[in-house]
Amino acid sequence: MMHVAVIGAGAAGCFCAAHLRRRMPDALIDVYEAGPKALAKVAVTGGGRCNLTNSFARVRSLSDVYPRGERLMKRVLKAFSPEDTWRWFEDEGVPLLLQEDQCVFPLSQDAMQIVHTLLHAMEGVNLHLNAKFIRLEEGFRLILKDGKQFSADRVVITTGGAPKGLPMLDGWDLEMVPPVPSLFTFTVRDSALRSLMGLVADASVSLAGTRFRASGPLLITDWGLSGPAILTLSSHAARYLAEVGYTARLSINWRNAPEDSVRKEIAAIAAANPRKFVASVHPDGMQSRLWEMLLNKAGFRREMRWGEMGNRGLNRLVSALTQDGYTLSGKFPFREEFVTCGGVSLTNINLSTLECKHYPGLYFAGEVLDVDAVTGGFNLQAAWSMGYVAAQSIAGS
Ligand SMILES: Cc1cc2nc3c(=O)[nH]c(=O)nc-3n(C[C@H](O)[C@H](O)[C@H](O)COP(=O)(O)OP(=O)(O)OC[C@H]3O[C@@H](n4cnc5c(N)ncnc54)[C@H](O)[C@@H]3O)c2cc1C
Incomplete structure (x- = not known):
């Protein structure tokens, strides 16, 4: 009997486990989760409403919404598309709602419905909570924090975006991209600007001396600037802004026009x-x-x-x-969403199967990989598509 170990009961891990269960009813499937609950992050997504995907109708190029991982996303979206996500959740009894802004939510507006649906779809999977995985040894021997050890035939790592990297894979020949935050707002110390707190304008924003720019609603806050235009810019420029210590010149075009x-x-x-x-x-x-x-x-x-x-x-x-300039003096976490860019480099994996090139049988899916998106349901869609592809590859292997 094949034994598959999935590490991390987040969006990608649980979706992968649910598909493994259905495709391989005879396999032994264990999911190890460090925390006391599965899908803890999904429960708070979209301000508790869970923006689980997007129609992609306004996406001109995948690189606009996936600043990192566009090539991989092209493949996995082919295997499991936003329409597949829509169909899958509705077939599981979750009616969905498409908003005018093309974001998709459960009609119930309750992220817990998504959590319960995924847990239900995982029936037959062994879910181990408070089971922190600390090392992977040769022969896919998994060591947990409490000293327990297991061996598996296939291992899927879905531990999400880790600000401190993946110490449990130390010693494995894997190229890593240093993790840095993405999706944050900007601190701007400018009293004239801050006196307009609460104002929303349709604007375009750019970082001086770079090609990073974004447009859309811009929100003036009591600490500086936020809104979709800023979050998108922070996502595209995440690595650059980390390198310059989150200090840069920002230019605002208040008319969003040439x-x-x-x-x-x-x-x-x-x-x-x-x-x-x-x-x-x-x-x-x-x-x-x-x-x-x-x-x-x-x-x-x-x-x-x-x-x-x-x-x-x-x-x-x-x-x-058109060129209203401000000095950024730092970043401020976005209260609704926080994503890490960086992680396991895509050079390590086969983009069609998510299997490691050097280590057959070892798979990665979700934010643990160097893939991340702007806001709008694109991050969860990435987790569903990658979870599905990892399960499909294992079932076909
Ligand atoms: C507040 C918030 C709101 C968000 N809202 C949205 C939204 O509305 N729409 C959207 O598309 N995206 C949203 N996102 C982003 C989205 O939640 C993530 O992109 C997505 O959850 C990534 O899925 P994942 O499975 O890769 O990682 P995660 O969901 O983070 O899951 C990883 C799991 O692995 C576990 N783990 C980590 N290390 C270990 C270990 N060593 N051993 C065992 N288990 C381990 C973690 O405890 C966690 O449960 C939001 C994020 C946040 C923080």
Whole structure:
């Protein structure tokens, strides 16, 4: 009888175990979980609602949503797609809801329904809680923290994103990518900006001297900047920002439009309103609090009229609107989601099977690999797809 050991009862490990159970009813399947509960993280995903996947309808390129691991994701999504995720959960009795922003949640809006469904699908799997795995020895001998030892024919490591790496695999010839945080918000010490706390604008943001940029809703907080535009930028620039110690110059384009079209827009407002105060006529959709802050930054007097602006004034205003610069002074954990980038390098594994090239029978799935996504259900979709592929490969091996 084949013995499969899955290390880590998170999203990837449990999904893998559930598929192993169904595909290999005669196999002995053990899941070892360090914590007192399985799927503890899934229980708190999406603010307790669990954003379990995304329709991918607005994804132009996989690299936009998977800054690391795009090639692997292309393969595993072919094997287990967002539609498969949708079908699987609905077949298990979980009606799903597609939001306007293309994020998918259980209709119940309750992450515990996802937890219970996965645990139910794992019936017949031996789940060992408080079973911390500390070493893997030759012959796939697993050593647990309490001294217990087991041997397995196949081992799937799904221990998630570990800030301290994988000491239990010390001595194994595996290339590792140093782990660093992804998906965080930015600390900006700027009193004028912070006075706009709570304001949301559709903007694009970029890091000076790099190609990292992102666009979407930008939220001003009491510590600096947050919102989808910042989280996406933090994900794409995660490694760069770690290298520079989370200090960098950030440029905000408050119109989320190219400079020449903003110039035309402002010139048209000036031509149509020569006698009006600049402060009293603002571009479409721009909140007056933000407009006033930008006029102040551009050095305009309160009583300045559009007709008095001149070319130099126009240049200053366009620059404040499209290249508003701030110094980042640190990162702030995003309260809803925290993901690690880095981990086991994809060079170690066969991207189609998730099996280790050097060690046949050893598999990796989930955030333990150097794969991670922006927010929106893409991280959990990665965990489902990889868990499925590892199970499929083992069942076919
Ligand atoms: C607060 C929060 C909210 C999130 N919300 C969303 C969301 O709505 N949508 C989305 O797509 N993504 C979300 N994410 C990200 C998503 O949860 C992760 O990407 C996903 O859980 C990764 O799955 P995984 O199985 O690889 O790792 P995990 O789910 O982290 O599971 C790893 C498991 O391995 C166990 N483990 C670790 N080391 C050992 C060891 N040595 N021995 C035994 N067991 C071990 C851990 O205890 C854990 O249970 C959120 C993350 C957080 C923190």
